[in-house]
Every structure is written in structure tokens, then in C-alpha cells.
Amino acid sequence: MKKRIALLCAALFCLYLPTALAQVSVGDSGTLTGRVFTDYYWMAQNHDSDLEGKNGFWMRRIYLTYERSFSEAFSSRVRLEMNSAGDFSTSAEMIPNVKDAYLKWQNDRHQILAGISSTPTFGLTEDVWGYRSIEKSPQDLYDFGSSRDFGLSFKGSFDNDERLNYHFFVGNGNSNKPEVDKGKKVMVSLGYYLTEHLVIEGYADLNDQENQDIKTAQVFAGYQSETFNLGALYSFQHRESDIIGGDPTTELDLVSVFSNMRLHDSLKGFLRVDHMFDPYPGGSENSYIPFAENVESTFIVGGLDILLEEQIHLMPNIEAVTYGEDSTGERPDMDLIPRITLSYNF
Template sequence: MIRHTARPGRLLMLGLTLLLGGLQNAAAQSPRFSGYMFGDYYYVAASHNPDLEERNGFWFRRIYFTFDQRVAERWSVRLRTEMSQPGDFTSSSKMTPEVKDAYVQWTNGRHTLLLGISPTPTWDRLEKAWGYRSVEKTALDLYKFGSSRDFGLAARGTLDADGRVQYHVMVANGASNGTETDKGKKVLASLAFSPVNAFTVEGYADYEDRPGRTNRATVQGAAWYSRKEGRLGVQVAHQIQQKADGGEDTFDVVSVFGVVRLQDRLHALARLDHQFQPNPRAESIAYVPFAPDAEASFIVAGLDYALTDQVHVMPNVEVVTYSNAAGATPDSDVLARFTFYYTF
């Protein structure tokens, strides 16, 4: 059973005092604007939902616009907005910008403090190792067992001069980039170790104090090996969701990915995930149709061709198969996509 923990209000107040105290010496520097976009032409070749079969079209799954500015020695700020088109196959609403990042950061040697809406430790490092967010989210992100952002106080950096031991801790609202609506908070932490430059192992844990004794806790382990010729990684995660009646639901996910360099501008990529329990959030997963009443195996495979350093095209196929269903086993889902990605 998940135990109730002390609220981290004192830690937040101490961090806020340290972080905000240095802003009085801020001096404006030149700003930097950047961004990227990715989307697909998609075709639903098969689906557990017959209404989705043969659906096809273009969509943007993400548009980023980022403003960075160094405001003083050791001090910088970031504001990032995000837009995307609905991925539920029914909505036709226009894209609306929302704040993705909004933080001030203070860096002192190997350590950085961040205040505001910033990346969480949940899959920040792992997503960089996978390297293909433009194709698909990492497992916990895709299956909605965490958030890439939260509003709070974070610290990250390295614990040794060689940068082989990296940490990232955060105390946050637990409401992603939305508004806090309860008195509980979420504590998140990751620790990564790179014994050699090409290999990294990472451990992660979080605890979220939620209303009505519906607290949640997650543990995750990951490892990846990366060289110019390609990379290989594995992720294993376990989440406990406490229920108001005193029971608990558990969810387990394993993910394995690989990328191989075929030519200077051509790479092949593949990933296999398995969810060991039916996912109650399956029907709300955007852009990929999932059935909610069976274990699911997810496969994505494709090619990445760099037309230029800033423009990539990535034909790929996503397949979802099902097992151990509560009733009849759902039909498989097959989604063919021509993904495009460009940065500026």
C-alpha cells in the first residue's frame, strides 16, 4: 500500500528563496528563438474499432516555438509554446497554443535550479536516448502514466567532475502544465550513471499525494547503449494506483528500442512495448487507437531519411496487438504513416 508522506512545503519555500534572491542583479542579454514541427500523413489500415478503418489524412502532432534568454551571469529564462491538432479521429477544432515551458533557471557549476513549468525527470533523459519523439512518445508518456512537464521547483546536474553521475529531482503540483486544484504535491527523482561514455543506466521514482487517498507511485529502470552506428535501449516501469476503497491497481510496462545507421543520412528504427494489464486510459491516447480491455503489445518500425540537417522524412508503421482480453480479443490496429519533421 502507498503510504502518505509529509508535504514538501518547507523545501519549496527554501528553494524559492534561493532561486529568486539572485534575480535582482539580472541584466538583459540577446534572446534566441527556435522551434520545430512534426506531423504525418496517416492511413488506418486496420483497427479494433471498425469506424476508424481506412481513415486517412494529414495532421500536426506537435509545433514548438521557444524563446530563450540569458538575463544575467548564471541566470536564464525559457518560454515555450506548443500546438497540436486533435488526435481522437473525431474532433475538428483548430490548433490553440498552450504554455509548455515557463521557467527561470540558475546555474552554479555542475548544478542548476529551475522554478516554473519545466521538464520532469520521468522520461526527459530516456526520450533523448530513444531519439524519435517525432515518431512516437516513450512508453510511460504514450500510455499516460506520467507527464513530461510540471509546475514546481527542480534541481538537476552532475555529482562528479566527469559528469558520469547525473541527477534530477523535482517537487511539483502534480498537475502537469495545468493549474493546481488540491493540496497534495508530487515528488520526482532520477539518478543516472554512465560508467563509459556510450552506456547509461537510470533509476527513477515518484510519489504523488492525491485527493481521497488515491495516491500514486511509480518506479522505473532504464538502460541504453549509444554510438554513432546506432543505439539500443530497454525500459521497465511499475506504477501503483491507490483506490479510495483501500485497494490498489498496478500497471507494468516494458519497452525495447533500437536504431541502426544505414548510411550517413539514413537510419532504421524499431521499438516494441508490452503493457501487462489493460490500460484504463487507452481510449484517450492520441493519434494511435488502443483498446481498453486487453493487454497490448505495441510495435513501431520505420526509416529516417535526413533531406537536410533540419528536414527529415520518416515512413513508419505502428501495430497494436492484444491478448488476455476480458472478453473477445480485439482486432489488431495497423497505422501506416509518412512522418515529416523540421527544425528552425
Template sequence: METQHPVVLQLTAGNLKKRMMRYFRCGIALLSLLLTGTLYGQGRVSGLAFGDFYYIARHHNAELEGQNGFWIRRIYLTYDQKLDETFAWRLRLEMNSPGNFTAGNATPFVKDAYLRWKLNDLHALYLGISSSALFNLVESVWGYRSVEKAPADLQKLGSSREFGVALKGRLTRDGRVRYHATFGNGEGTKAEGYRGKKLALALQFFPSRPLILESYVDYARLQQGASLTTWHLFGAYRTEGFRAGVVYERQRVRAAGGSDRMLRYVSGFVVGRVQERMHLLVRMDRLLDPNPKGASISYLPFATTSKATLWILGVDVAVAPQVHFIPNIEWITYDQEALRADLYLRGTFYFRF
């Protein structure tokens, strides 16, 4: 046994050294960003963080019932720099706690890394890792990513990022018709793992100041000859103190052998100001098909064998302009009577700088 101790210590030291080197490199990168913005005054550093204290009062998975704790669901550190009147670039790092209810450290990774090329006053080209068109507008109008993801993001219909090329802009001078098109790997922030690509297009309409409409479609070639098609329709009404929206989305995955898998949902939300620094938020997601990926959803795993309904109710209290405390509940009911409902009680915090 004594002859094995040095080996165990050596492996432990090696793992520790690798981890420390990883954190050291990230620290150097962040310090470089800060110094660049300070010395030259041409860039801007910004960031945000949100997380919760959570308690799972009940769950269809008995192993999770009663679980509680603190976690960070997102930390952003972003550096933006304008190179000239035509070009600008962004680097954003993200880190978060593990979402599978296991202990672990927040590991940083690159979330955005793109060069923006302003073609003219109406259109801009993005090269690298940038936001996808799938739920960018839906999430913006919903406005509470700190509480929960947009439905398409939550149910894993696609990634929030696309690694490739994107074109965004206005089709009319007044900005009432806009678009967002992407062509890329279709694997989020990851490099290409197969030959297939993903093409997506979102058309956005703003017929009057409070009204917002969007039509979205994408097509992707998957591994082993499979393909994926997604489309949605989104409508919203937004004023200074009130907003509401409804989105219907459908995704079809077609295997090489011809068998299809469908995932559909409809979601609606309402957010209203009740006091100067207080808002109420209500959201309902109706899952019209069981989601085979449901068990792997971070922080909010769904049962994979049943249709489901998610209710979200929360109160947003702005204790300062950039600091919010949002107590909320998430309640999931299933069509299968044998499945217990899921009830999450959470105290969410959010701040930005």
C-alpha cells in the same frame, strides 16, 4: 424564425471575435519574442514541427478503420535568453491538431515557462514549468519523439512537464553521476487543482561513454485521498551510428479505500545508421496490464480491456540536416482474441530551425 436570425449571427460573431482575439494575443506574444531577440541580440528563437499523413488500415474500433488524413502532432516555438552568468529563462509555446480524430484547429498553449538559477558549476535550480524527470532521458536516447512518444508518456503514466521547482546537476565532477529532482503540482502545465503534490527523483549513471543507466521513482498525492507511486529502470548503449535501450516501468495507484491498480510495461528499441542520411528504427512496447486510460491516448488509442504489444518500424531519411521524412508503421496486437489488431500506416515529416 426571422427574429432568431440576429441572435444566431450575434453569437457566431461573438465566438469569432473571441477566437480572433486569442490568435491576436498569441501573435503579439510571438512578435515580441522575435523583436526582443532581434533588437538586443541576447536571446535565441528556435522551433520545430512534425506531423503525418496517416491511414488506419485496421482497428479494434470499427469506427476508426479506414480513417486517413493529415495532422500536425506538434509545433514548438521557443525563446531562450541568458540574463547574466547566473540566471536564464525560457518561454515555449506548443500547438497541435486534436488527437481524437475530430476536426479542429491547433490551439497554442504554454509548454515551458521557467527561470533557471545556476547555483554553481554542478547544480541548477528551475522555477516554473519545466521538463519532468519521468522520461526525459528515455525520450532523448530513443530520439524519435516525432514518430512516437516515450512509453511512459504514451501510456499516460505522467506528464512531460512539472509546474513547481526542479533541481538538476552532476554529483561528480566528471559528470558520470547526475540527477534530476522535481517537486510540484503533479498536473503537468496546469495550475494546482488540489492540495496534493508530486515528488520525483531520477539518478543517471554514465559508467563509460556508450553506456547509460537510470533509476527513477516518484510519489504523488491524488484527489480524494488516493496516491500514486511510479518507478523504472532504464539501460541503453549509444554510439555515433547506433543506439539501443530497454526500460521497465511500474505504476501503482492506491485508492483511499485500499484498492490498487497496477500498470506495468517493458519496452526496447534499436536505431541504426545504414547510410549517411538514413537510419532504421525498431521499437517494441509490451503492456503487461490493460490500461484504463488507453482509449484516450492521442493519435493512437488502445483497447482498455486487454494486455497489448506495440511494434514500431520506420525509416528515417534526412533530406536536409534539419528536415526529415520518416515513413513508419505502428502495429498493436491484443491478448484478447476478440480484439482486432490496430495497423497505422504513416508518412511522418519533421523539421526544426
């Protein structure tokens, strides 16, 4: 019986092989790439006593991306994403979801993307920060917006030198998930390179949801070079809600300053500080690093980036969160999370 099963598997493999080789042979115009970042974490100290002492391994992200060029004008991308739950309770296996799925048209300076694609909310911030493998950008970490949306995106440069750039997006306002209401989200950013290395950007959005309207405005300045990056962000968000039992109006102010520097050919250092002047709504549900709610918070992360091989990075780092006092004068304990992060591309 075992022999018959082995012969059947061999026959199926022989039938499948020509198809597999045919699929791979289209690689002249398409590429398949991947990215992984994973941690060993230790909740050395936490405002939630149930989390204190927890430790282990998790996959914070796995990306698989296929990109295909049809012509000089048209191309497409499909990206799948999967990750561990990060809620310290779910033990289910990782399930892939669609991160990107779009068709792009472009000429020399302008692009139009249709489908699920990157929003302008924090794309430039994340580029200058440069360490998505360590932590989300400030706006992403505090849920000021999503990195993706489903809709139409228009982006490009107004000048031949590509100093004045724009990104306009009309989407569902529900990230990469299906539409669930009648409203839409409109996002726009305008960036200007003062020099080759120094850029400033203004951003605004309006998200018309069924039970609340959300408006965001922010300014960002960044410096980028091969040896040193520096970024400074201020973001403001106004939320009006008619949900019964909820706050009718919520205003959030966020500031962030971050930097990374090359210390040696195979060694870099990074440091970032975020401060929320208002309580973080829903912060206790944040994946991988739950925040105490109803208090101000300051988030700090720093570490080293060791280049083991090209595309392979080992990054010891520490995340910490300190809190202000609540309405009763109590101050939650500080969160302290030492980690070893491994990031690699293929």
C-alpha cells in the same frame, strides 16, 4: 474607401516597424527556435470499426521556443506548443498552450529551475529513443507520467566528470495545468554513466492526488553513439483510489526495448517494441492511437529516417498494436497504421 484602408495599413506598419526591429535586436542574448512534426496517416486496420479506413493529415506537434540568457548564472525559457486534437472527431483549430516557462540558475554542475519545466520521468529514455517526432516515449504513451510539471527542479552532477547525475523535482502533479488539490508530486532520478556511451538510471515518484495516490518505480539502461542507440526499460506503477465505482487498486507493468541505427550518411532505421502486462486504463482516449481497454497490449513501431536537408527529416513508418484476450476469451483486432512523417526544425 479601399485606398484609405490601404494608406491606414501602411501607416500602422510604419509605426510598428521600429518596435518590431527593436524587439528582434535583443537577439544577442535571446534565441527563437521552432520544431514541427506532422503525419499523413491511414488507419488500415483497427480494433474499433468506426476508425478503420480513416486517413488524413495532422500536426502532432508545433513548438515555438524563446530562450534568453541574463548572465552566466541566470537564463529563462518560454515554449508554446500546439497540435491537432488527434481524437478523430474534433475539428477545432489548434490552440497554443504553455509547455515551458521557467527561470534557471546554474553553476558549473548544478541547476535550479522555477516554473514549468521538464520532469525526470522519461527525459533520459526519450533522449536515447531519439524519435519523439515518431512517437512518445513508452512512459508518456501509456500515461505513467507527464513530461512537464509546475514547481521547483534541482538537477546536475555529483562529480566533475558528470558520470553520476541527479534530477529532483517537487511539483503540483498536474502537468503544466493549474493546481487542483492539496497534494504534491515528488520525483527523483539518479543516473550513472558506466562508460562514455553506456548509462543506467533509477527513478521513483509519489503523486498525492485528491482521490488517488500514485507511486512509480522504474529502471532504464541505454547505449548511445553516433551510429547506434539501444534502450531497455522496465516501469511499475501502483495506484490506490477512493473514487466511488472505480478500482481501489491498480498495478501496471511496462517493458520497452528500442533501437536506432545509422545505415548511411543520410539514412537511419528505427524499431521499438513496448508491452503492457496489464490493461491500459483510459487507453481508448489516447490521442492519435487509441488502444483497446481491458486487455494486454503490445505496441510496435518501425521505419526509416531520410535526411532531406539539415534539420529536415522524411520518415515512412508503421505503427501496430496487438492485443491479448479479454475476460471472455475474445481478442480485439490488431491496429495497423502506416504513416509518412515529416519533421523539421527552424
